Amino acid sequence: MAASSGSRTSARPRPTSPPNRWAPASSWACRSDGVAGPLILHATAVAIGTRGALIRGPSGSGKSALALEMMAAGAALVSDDRVILEDGPDGIALTAPGAIRGLIEARGMGILHADVTDKALLCVVVDLSREETARLPDPKEVCVLSRQVPLIHKMAQPHFAAALVQYLKGGRKE
Template structure:
């Protein structure tokens, strides 16, 4: 099944048609091995909460709240701005320390502003710095963090 929705665009858009090579995005990024998930959404939508759950399941922190995204050919790599590297916010607890990883290729974008209602949703995509990436929407269910980790391990088959 193909998506009938247009690609969402995150980050700067070039006027002259050439995509910029670096952008600072309002988003949290976690990595599992050699791939990363970029979690985007408005403040208060649960980006850091999801990231903390993923960290508890074995993911590594790339960056919380702000992510530097750099295009290398057709790959986007995520890193933390130096001022916030190794820190993640836990509301009601404070800033927590976490060993950061850097320069990890982004495999998936998670949009926290939209709640997915379909049991088997269509394939969604977004564009960042001119690169097309798969996009999933937030799922309000306990399996969501585990499903994200499995997506990073094996991708989506349908």
């Protein structure tokens, strides 16, 4: 065992960094921090026309896989892995960071090019971290950038992606 050369009188200074503008997928984005401007989330987004779905969940939960299934049923990619959200007069706009625009990961295959829509308005949040068990669930909402947005939990049904595409096309009967 080596001998100590004396007691330490001061700790090494810790580096400082600017405030983090990334919101983890689990914290959600009902802003009360007073920060204005766009927010970047670890999520995936697809759209039918301008009606967008934001798919959230932990890494490896199937966000990109669900987006690929929805794209096979007619949806267009907005962004994979990171999504920019910005509140505006018409609603919350979803866009892609420039470096990943038009790219989506297909696990086991690699990064694929995809048809994209440049901008969509957030119509629904899809949460893959919780599973819906009710046959006809009550409507749920989540706060995103101080707005209430419909929330859908994951369904263990083979028609989940097709049902989400239809939701974007026509909404849900309340």
